[in-house]
Amino acid sequence: MNLTFYNKSITGILTILPANEVKFEDEMESYNFSVAKSLKLKMAMGYNKHRIAEDGVTISDLCIYGLNHLFENKLLKKDEIDSLILVTQSPEYFMPPTSNIIQGKLGLKHDMICMDINQGCAGFEIGLFQAFMLLEQEEISKVVLLNADLLSQKVSKRDRNSNPLIGDGASITIVEKSLKPNTIFANIKMDGTAFDALIIPAGGFKNPSTPETAEMLEDASGNFRSLDNLVMRGDDVFNFVQREVPPMIEDLLARARFNKQEVDFYMFHQPNKFMLNKLADKLEVPREKMPSNIVENFGNASGVSIPTAITYNLGKRLRDESFVICMAGFGVGLTWASLLVTLENLTFSEIIEY
Amino acid sequence: MKKQIINILQEIRPEFDFSQEINFIDEGMLDSFDIVSLVTTLDEFYGISIDGMDIIPDNFATIDSIRNLLITKGVKE
Numbered sequence: 293m294n295l296t297f298y299n300k301s302i303t304g305i306l307t308i309l310p311a312n313e314v315k316f317e318d319e320m321e322s323y324n325f326s327v328a329k330s331l332k333l334k335m336a337m338g339y340n341k342h343r344i345a346e347d348g349v350t351i352s353d354l355c356i357y358g359l360n361h362l363f364e365n366k367l368l369k370k371d372e373i374d375s376l377i378l379v380t381q382s383p384e385y386f387m388p389p390t391s392n393i394i395q396g397k398l399g400l401k402h403d404m405i406c407m408d409i410n411q412g413c414a415g416f417e418i419g420l421f422q423a424f425m426l427l428e429q430e431e432i433s434k435v436v437l438l439n440a441d442l443l444s445q446k447v448s449k450r451d452r453n454s455n456p457l458i459g460d461g462a463s464i465t466i467v468e469k470s471l472k473p474n475t476i477f478a479n480i481k482m483d484g485t486a487f488d489a490l491i492i493p494a495g496g497f498k499n500p501s502t503p504e505t506a507e508m509l510e511d512a513s514g515n516f517r518s519l520d521n522l523v524m525r526g527d528d529v530f531n532f533v534q535r536e537v538p539p540m541i542e543d544l545l546a547r548a549r550f551n552k553q554e555v556d557f558y559m560f561h562q563p564n565k566f567m568l569n570k571l572a573d574k575l576e577v578p579r580e581k582m583p584s585n586i587v588e589n590f591g592n593a594s595g596v597s598i599p600t601a602i603t604y605n606l607g608k609r610l611r612d613e614s615f616v617i618c619m620a621g622f623g624v625g626l627t628w629a630s631l632l633v634t635l636e637n638l639t640f641s642e643i644i645e646y
Numbered sequence: 647m648k649k650q651i652i653n654i655l656q657e658i659r660p661e662f663d664f665s666q667e668i669n670f671i672d673e674g675m676l677d678s679f680d681i682v683s684l685v686t687t688l689d690e691f692y693g694i695s696i697d698g699m700d701i702i703p704d705n706f707a708t709i710d711s712i713r714n715l716l717i718t719k720g721v722k723e
Binding site: 332335336527533567571 | 658677678679682683685686695697698699701702
C-alpha cells in the first residue's frame with residue numbers, strides 16, 4: 293500500500309538507552325556452542341555488546357526520563373503535546389494503555405489523545421504514519437511518538453538465535469506540521485499468515501502463562517527457551533527480508549522520482565550486520581550509506597533501532613545539515629514498511645543514558 | 647575450485663570430512679550459522695556478494711551446489 297503525507301516534519305529525536313552494557317563474551321557460555329563457534333557467530337552477525345535494562349525498569353521509566361530531559365532543557369513544553377503515541381511490545385499492563393500512564397505521571401493536559409500501538413520492527417514507520425494522520429486534525433499541532441521495548445526480559449539467555457542481538461531502549465520523536473511545503477512518500481505491506489515467525493507464544497489470552505509454559509525446552513539446534521520466551525524462525529525472517537525489502541525500496545524511490553544516489557542514508561531496522569550488508573549489496577548502495585553498527589554497540593531494541601541508528605550516526609549534524617533519509621522497518625507481523633523523508637534543522641538529535 | 651571450497655568448509659567445521667559426496671545439511675554438518683560464516687568467507691575469498699535470496703540450504707548442501715552457485719556469480723573454475 294502506497295502512502296503519501298504532505299507538510300509534516302520530524303523536528304527532534306532523542307534515544308534513551310539503559311546504561312547497563314552486557315558483552316557477548318560474558319554470555320556465550322550459555323549458548324550451548326563451542327567458544328570458537330560462538331566467536332565466529334559474533335564476527336559474522338556483528339554481535340558485540342548490548343544494552344540491557346536493570347530488573348524493575350519499565351518502558352514508562354525510560355520514556356518519562358527522556359521526556360523530563362526535554363522539558364528540563366527547554367526542548368519541549370508539556371502543554372504543546374497534543375498526542376502521545378507509544379509503539380511497544382512491552383506494555384506495563386494489558387490494560388490500561390501505558391501511554392495513559394505516562395501522560396498521568398507527567399501531568400500532561402487532558403485535552404489530548406494517547407494511544408498504544410502493538411508493533412515491533414516496523415514500529416517507527418507505523419508510529420510516524422499515525423502521527424502524520426493525526427496532524428491532519430486542526431487541533432493537533434505536535435505529536436510525541438514514543439518507541440520503547442524491553443524485550444530482553446522475554447528472551448531466553450540460552451537462545452543464541454535471539455539473545456545476542458536483542459537490546460532494550462526507548463526513543464522520543466517529535467512530529468509536527470511543517471511550515472515548509474513537503475511531500476513524504478511511504479509504503480507498507482503485511483502478511484499475517486506468517487504471524488508465528490516472530491512470536492512470544494504464551495502470556496496472552498490465547499495461551500496464558502502457567503508453570504508448564506515456563507518450562508525450558510531444547511530445540512533442534514540446542515537452544516533452550518520456554519513458551520514464555522520470544523522465539524524467532526531466523527531463516528524464514530532472513531529470507532522474507534531479502535525477498536520483500538529490496539523491491540519495496542525500489543518502488544518507493546521510483547514513486548518519489550529519486551535515484552539511489554540522491555539518498556544520503558538508508559537508515560534501516562538493525563537485526564544484524566550480515567542481513568544489512570546483504571540488503572545494501574542487493575540494492576547496490578554503498579554499505580557506508582546503510583549503517584549497520586547498532587546491534588554491535590547497543591543491540592536491537594525493535595522499533596527503537598532506526599531512531600538509534602539516526603541519533604548515533606548523524607547526531608548533532610542534524611541540527612545544521614540536511615539529509616535525505618530512506619527508512620525501512622521489517623519483521624514481526626510480518627510487517628514491512630518504508631518512507632523517504634528529509635531530516636533537517638532538528639531541535640535535538642542525541643542519545644542519553646538512563 | 648572444489649579444493650578451495652573443501653578447505654573453506656574444513657576451516658568452518660574442522661570436525662567433519664567435506665570431501666565425502668553427502669548432503670552436508672541433512673547430515674547435520676552445516677547449520678544456519680555455518681552457512682552465514684560460509685557466505686561471509688566465500689564473499690571475501692572470491693570478491694563477490696552472494697545474493698541474499700540465494701542463501702538457502704539447498705545451495706550449500708554439496709560441493710557441487712556451492713560450486714554452481716559460485717559459477718552463477720561469475721567465479722571461474
